[in-house]
Amino acid sequence: xxxxxxxxxxxxTEFGLxxxxxxxxxxxxxxxLKKTEDxxxxxxxxxxxTLDFEPVIQTAxxxxxxxxxxxxxxxxxxxxxxDVYTIGDDIPYSIKxxxxxxxxxxxxxxxxxxxxxxxxxxxxxxxxxxxAVTFDYVNERGEYEGGAIFPGLKSSVEAxxxxxxxxxxxxxxxxxAPIGKTTSESIQSGIFNGFVSLVEGMIKKMENxxxxxxxxxxxxxxxxxxxxxxxxxxxxxxxLNMRGxxxxxKSLEKLDTNV
Numbered sequence: 001x002x003x004x005x006x007x008x009x010x011x012x013t014e015f016g017l018x019x020x021x022x023x024x025x026x027x028x029x030x031x032x033l034k035k036t037e038d039x040x041x042x043x044x045x046x047x048x049x050t051l052d053f054e055p056v057i058q059t060a061x062x063x064x065x066x067x068x069x070x071x072x073x074x075x076x077x078x079x080x081x082x083d084v085y086t087i088g089d090d091i092p093y094s095i096k097x098x099x100x101x102x103x104x105x106x107x108x109x110x111x112x113x114x115x116x117x118x119x120x121x122x123x124x125x126x127x128x129x130x131x132a133v134t135f136d137y138v139n140e141r142g143e144y145e146g147g148a149i150f151p152g153l154k155s156s157v158e159a160x161x162x163x164x165x166x167x168x169x170x171x172x173x174x175x176x177a178p179i180g181k182t183t184s185e186s187i188q189s190g191i192f193n194g195f196v197s198l199v200e201g202m203i204k205k206m207e208n209x210x211x212x213x214x215x216x217x218x219x220x221x222x223x224x225x226x227x228x229x230x231x232x233x234x235x236x237x238x239x240l241n242m243r244g245x246x247x248x249x250k251s252l253e254k255l256d257t258n259v
Contacts, residue, residue, distance in 0.1 A: 002057050004048070004081055005245035008064035008073060009108065010131040011154075012221075015044065016242040017051045021119075024239045024246075025051050033069055040069075040076035048080065058082045061091070061245045065106045087111060087248055094251045096143040105144070108241060109136045112219065113144045115237075115244030121215045125206060126240065127199055129153060129220030135202050140212065148202060153195055153222045160187070174228040195222075196229035203232060 005016035005024075009031060016026035027047045035043070048057075060081040064070040070086060077084045085091050088107045095114050099105050112126045116138050126136045129152065136147040151159070153172065161169055170184045178193050180186030199218075207214055218227050219240040227236050237243070 001059075003246070003249055004057050004060035004077070005242045006060060006062045006064075006073065006077065007108065007111075007241045007245070008062065008066050008070060010066060013073075014241070015047045015051070016239070016245070017048070017057075018242055018246050018249075021243055021246055024242050026239070026242060027051060031066060031069070033066070035069070035072070037072045037076050040073050041079050044073075044076055044080060059249065060084045061249055062086045063088075063107045063111045063241065063245060065108050085252075087245070091248060091252065094248060095138075096141075098139075098143055098145050105146075106134075109134055109147070110144060111241050111244035111248065112136060113138050113244075114247055115240050116215075116217055117142045118247045119243065120217060120235070123210065123212050124215040124217060125203060127202075127216065127218050127220075127223070128240075129218070129222035129226065131155060133195070133198070133220075135206070137206060137210075137214070139210075150198060153191065153226070157191060172222075172225065174225060192226070192229060195226050199226060199230060200232055 003018050005018050007014040011031060012028045013031045014026050014028045016024050018024050027050060058081065060077050062074055074084055074086060093110050095117055097105060112128055113136055116124045116126055122138055122142060123140045124138050128134045131152045133150040133152055134147060137145040139145050157172065170187050172191055175189045175192045178189055180189045203216055216232060216234040217240065218234055218236045219238060223236050227234060
């Protein structure tokens with residue numbers, strides 16, 4: 001049986017057709033806060049057709065960090081799928097959260113942590129490159145400890161170009177030499193090597209703080225670019241959030257887990 005995973009982020013929304021932990025196909029669209037319920041319905045229908053939708057999908061799980069549109073997307077999905085659940089509201093988290101206020105943690109961060117808990121050696125840190133770069137620590141007992149949040153790569157680049165009129169717009173790509181010989185090369189080095197250093201520095205600080213070596217998992221849109229510059233061992237999992245949604249689905253006793 002296939003399920004539909006929906007990950008609503010601040011910049012993009014991902015729709016994933018999930019048949020199993022290693023059988024996932026997805027489609028990403030811009031998160032449009034102005035879309036009506038009917039517009040989301042038409043878009044979801046189109047996406048499911050693109051993903052070879054078959055009328056065997058009876059369950060959809062929504063992970064959202066944009067409450068403003070969650071209800072619209074949920075109602076639109078219910079016109080297509082029988083059972084639609086919002087993770088964190090309809091479904092409790094299947095992981096202990098050691099946050100001062102657990103309700104303050106973004107659902108996307110917890111879903112990533114649940115995927116790591118079920119799939120990777122612990123302790124582990126998830127580095128998610130989205131609108132923000134988030135670092136999330138799952139301890140050796142499989143508990144979510146917390147993490148760190150940093151402005152995202154694209155957000156940082158946009159801020160740079162908006163505030164500095166004379167700087168040229170450049171392509172963000174791996175750069176070997178840290179010392180640029182032109183303004184464009186200097187910007188590329190600053191962005192690429194800066195974020196590589198951010199990741200390596202934060203991982204080192206977390207390991208020093210806990211006294212434990214961690215397993216590092218990268219995910220999100222820019223993970224593959226930044227991953228090329230890292231000297232620390234790491235795994236890139238582009239479907240980590242969808243895999244977390246899958247594990248949450250499996251944990252529901254009232255649903256068929258044989259997908």
